[in-house]
Amino acid sequence: MEKLTADDLMTLEDYARARTQFRHQIMEHKKHRFVKLGDHARLIFENRQTIQYQIQEMLRIERIFEPEGIAEELDAYNPLIPDGCNLKATMMIEYADPDIRKVELAKLIGVENKVWLRVGNDAKVYPICDEDLERDNEEKTSSVHFMRFELTPSMISALKLGETLTAGADHSALTIGVNVADDVRTALSEDLDTPPIN
Structure with a gap:
């Protein structure tokens, strides 16, 4: 499973527009990934989709848009992809x-x-x-x-x-x-x- 790069991520503006639909897709996706x-x-x-969502949310919450900050989030979260x-x-x-x-x-x-x-x-x-x-x-x-x-x-x-x-x-x-x-x-x-x- 390929790791994420900055090219895989939406800009803050694009994510703001797509967030409702993207979040719904991820919540549906996660329904098959829980074990109680x-x-x-x-x-x-x-997996790659759940981690992309986490990164996009962190970028949104922290208002991160500079390449260095995005790279730090990728470095932090990519190890969680199988x-x-x-x-x-x-x-x-x-x-x-x-x-x-x-x-x-x-x-x-x-x-x-x-x-x-x-x-x-x-x-x-x-x-x-x-x-x-x-x-x-x-x-x-x-x-x-x-x-x-x-x-x-x-x-x-x-x-x-x-x-x-x-x-x-x-x-x-x-x-x-x-x-x-x-x-x-x-x-x-x-x-x-x-x-x-x-």
Whole structure:
């Protein structure tokens, strides 16, 4: 999956005109890229379209139009686009009440390293997490984590052939396993390159 360049982005003026329709398209697209892990955690699997939307929104919010600023946003977000042999996700831990959130995030320290994906009956794949910066401290975990799940060629082939995909977490405060819906599994398999035949 190709990384984004400045040529792929709309100007602030063009984005202002296209934003309503573009946002609607992305929200529809994202419906097939969510996996809920219980009531308060979810994985949002990123791809080129979702990352373009995030960059366009950041440029809009920050009123960034100079080439240097655009390049910084591209450098920050392009690593979240899958590379063909992996799936990349943003984990969101969501509690509306800030007091409850503080308590629960304290219980969930290290949860990002205990999340997993599994293709069929293969081994669980645990992610490489938060490569941009450390998001835990001694008191709590972050409510947002970035994850990279590296898959073997055989896992990728199986997924593309329709093998089941499950997701879960093996943390003391979040122990769960869920079947990934067929439409989500299909969408995620499209993020992966077909392995070469030896």
